[in-house]
Amino acid sequence: MAGWAIAVHGGAGVDPNLPPQRQEEAKQLLTHCLNLGISALRSGASAVDVVELVVRQLETDPIFNSGRGSALTAKGTVEMEASIMDGTKRRCGAVSGVSTVKNPVSLARLVMEKSPHSYLAFAGAEEFARQQGVEVVDNEYFITPDNVGMLKLAKEANTIMFDYRIPTEKCAGLESPVKMNGLPISVYAPETVGCVVVDSEGRCAAATSTGGLMNKMSGRIGDSPLIGAGTYACEVCGVSCTGEGEAIIRGTLAREVAAVMEYKDLGLQEAVDFVIKHRLDEGFAGLIAVSNKGEVAYGFNCNGMFRGCATENGFMEVGIWE
Amino acid sequence: MGWAIALHGGAGVPYSLPPERRQPREEALRHCLQIGIKALNSKMTPLDVVELVVRELENIPHFNAGRGSVLTNKGTIEMEASIMDGNTMKCGAVSGLTTVVNAVSLARLVMENTPHIYLAFDGAEEFARQQGVETVDSSHFITEENIERLNQAKEANRVQIDYTQPIYNDTKSETETPFANGDSQTGTVGCVAVDSNGNLASATSTGGLVNKMVGRIGDTSVIGAGTYANELCAVSATGVGEVIIRGTVARDVAALMEFKGLSLKEAANIVIHERTPKGTVGLVAVSAAGDIAMPYNTPGMFRASATEDGYSEVAIWSEPIIE
Numbered sequence: 001m002a003g004w005a006i007a008v009h010g011g012a013g014v015d016p017n018l019p020p021q022r023q024e025e026a027k028q029l030l031t032h033c034l035n036l037g038i039s040a041l042r043s044g045a046s047a048v049d050v051v052e053l054v055v056r057q058l059e060t061d062p063i064f065n066s067g068r069g070s071a072l073t074a075k076g077t078v079e080m081e082a083s084i085m086d087g088t089k090r091r092c093g094a095v096s097g098v099s100t101v102k103n104p105v106s107l108a109r110l111v112m113e114k115s116p117h118s119y120l121a122f123a124g125a126e127e128f129a130r131q132q133g134v135e136v137v138d139n140e141y142f143i144t145p146d147n148v149g150m151l152k153l154a155k156e157a158n159t160i161m162f163d164y165r166i167p168t169e170k171c172a173g174l175e176s177p178v179k180m181n182g183l184p185i186s187v188y189a190p191e192t193v194g195c196v197v198v199d200s201e202g203r204c205a206a207a208t209s210t211g212g213l214m215n216k217m218s219g220r221i222g223d224s225p226l227i228g229a230g231t232y233a234c235e236v237c238g239v240s241c242t243g244e245g246e247a248i249i250r251g252t253l254a255r256e257v258a259a260v261m262e263y264k265d266l267g268l269q270e271a272v273d274f275v276i277k278h279r280l281d282e283g284f285a286g287l288i289a290v291s292n293k294g295e296v297a298y299g300f301n302c303n304g305m306f307r308g309c310a311t312e313n314g315f316m317e318v319g320i321w322e
Numbered sequence: 323m324g325w326a327i328a329l330h331g332g333a334g335v336p337y338s339l340p341p342e343r344r345q346p347r348e349e350a351l352r353h354c355l356q357i358g359i360k361a362l363n364s365k366m367t368p369l370d371v372v373e374l375v376v377r378e379l380e381n382i383p384h385f386n387a388g389r390g391s392v393l394t395n396k397g398t399i400e401m402e403a404s405i406m407d408g409n410t411m412k413c414g415a416v417s418g419l420t421t422v423v424n425a426v427s428l429a430r431l432v433m434e435n436t437p438h439i440y441l442a443f444d445g446a447e448e449f450a451r452q453q454g455v456e457t458v459d460s461s462h463f464i465t466e467e468n469i470e471r472l473n474q475a476k477e478a479n480r481v482q483i484d485y486t487q488p489i490y491n492d493t494k495s496e497t498e499t500p501f502a503n504g505d506s507q508t509g510t511v512g513c514v515a516v517d518s519n520g521n522l523a524s525a526t527s528t529g530g531l532v533n534k535m536v537g538r539i540g541d542t543s544v545i546g547a548g549t550y551a552n553e554l555c556a557v558s559a560t561g562v563g564e565v566i567i568r569g570t571v572a573r574d575v576a577a578l579m580e581f582k583g584l585s586l587k588e589a590a591n592i593v594i595h596e597r598t599p600k601g602t603v604g605l606v607a608v609s610a611a612g613d614i615a616m617p618y619n620t621p622g623m624f625r626a627s628a629t630e631d632g633y634s635e636v637a638i639w640s641e642p643i644i645e
Contacts, residue, residue: 119538218448221440
């Protein structure tokens, strides 16, 4: 039996001028999350438990765009979304429009396990959260000064911004030829988070969580809570995507990896490469994936992706660039 | 090759549906089909056609979309829809609508007038007002039948996919295949079309599940699940939303065609008969070559289809009425 494998991501599309200190912070968080997942896997935790555990950690830390540290809507509020999928029976759960729940991925899991449905949103999701007794806080908890600054910038530019972690006073002079979603990379960085795991029993799972686009319209739903787009897991693999939401939805990206493995008999890395190469057209995105054979892979067609991966045989890597 | 069109009014129709309930629905399917046929003959694009036909289906109270939508566990209306253009693969989706007369048209506006794909609940309603689409008091969508269905579902303490007739005490003697918790299914409307140049489009719309939790989103607004279109085919699915989501049903038909080289009919049949549980799903699909497929694994599915050479049919169970 092949061993376990795990991958995490903190978003695809990174400013090449990202200050070294920020890069370090991000890598440290990714390493920390990987280690959390590895510990859990070593003690026999199931894939779906591990992906939830790791994504909770990513949501709690304000570095990336999920949970605390989420991008802000045009109204300056936070609306979070997440999804989780257990490959074994392809059970899934998703939430959108969550504004007080500390860990959206856990609420998504409760939707999967404690409701007759797969996807709950907005007031209904918040109500369910209270019925389930999950930890809730004021919306202000999720808002960081960095993001308040970013929102101002975005409004001034009157554009949708994916997100950006560099403090506002530094980005004014930054020039970059790299673009995503029509915006210079210096004002774009989506930083959705995700985790995929195959456990020692060969079970795959995936989870994704995000605050969405900076300055998005209230009510806007992206790819992260959509099963088949941002998240997918089945018998053969688990996938989590990040990047331009529209491209990921149109390309049903996460499902695509599984489809080419199932229908074209491609191996995991081949499938990931195929999807990144052929399914994105002009869109930019990245993804992480694991297979039931204990393999891990990632791919992205944009400038960098915050990621980390590890396998039972001792392989471990954290990276940002190619 | 000429144009082709297929539409549905929901999968899961008990064989016991009495004539007085069957006939108005057959008429409605015929009526909507005619609208689609006229539009395609006058060279309207498939994207415009599917929107037009679904608007019509939404306006008819016999089907679970727009007026006639089933009710949430609080007796309220929450509608959702999506639309996709196979050429550009652009798509639009909306959920949680309570006052918008035509959800599918709002989905189209999201696709065309915003940088986003999907808007829901308050944000979607706000967008509707900004766009000036027709809105009415939510009571407009509520029908007596659906109030009755909700009452019955609450008494039985279950969530129903929908049901084309109120549940009588002798339901157990009916021959339809019950869903896992004893319900029959129907609900959701959709349309797919292809023109003589192979341009494809798909649209789906629904009120969701009877007695659903407030805030529940189903497959109808999830691209790849209830709706999908690319340059090979256009698909609109109906049935148990949770099954369609986990099975990425609409996308799967296209994926089988693309990656395994199957024909539309073969791909659609595999998805319906081999990859989803019996009694849960139906779909309508057209291919770029003008083929039509309308498989279902439920007792019946309200459907209709036509091709440019003059063929047309309306059907509920396995015997189509060739028009």
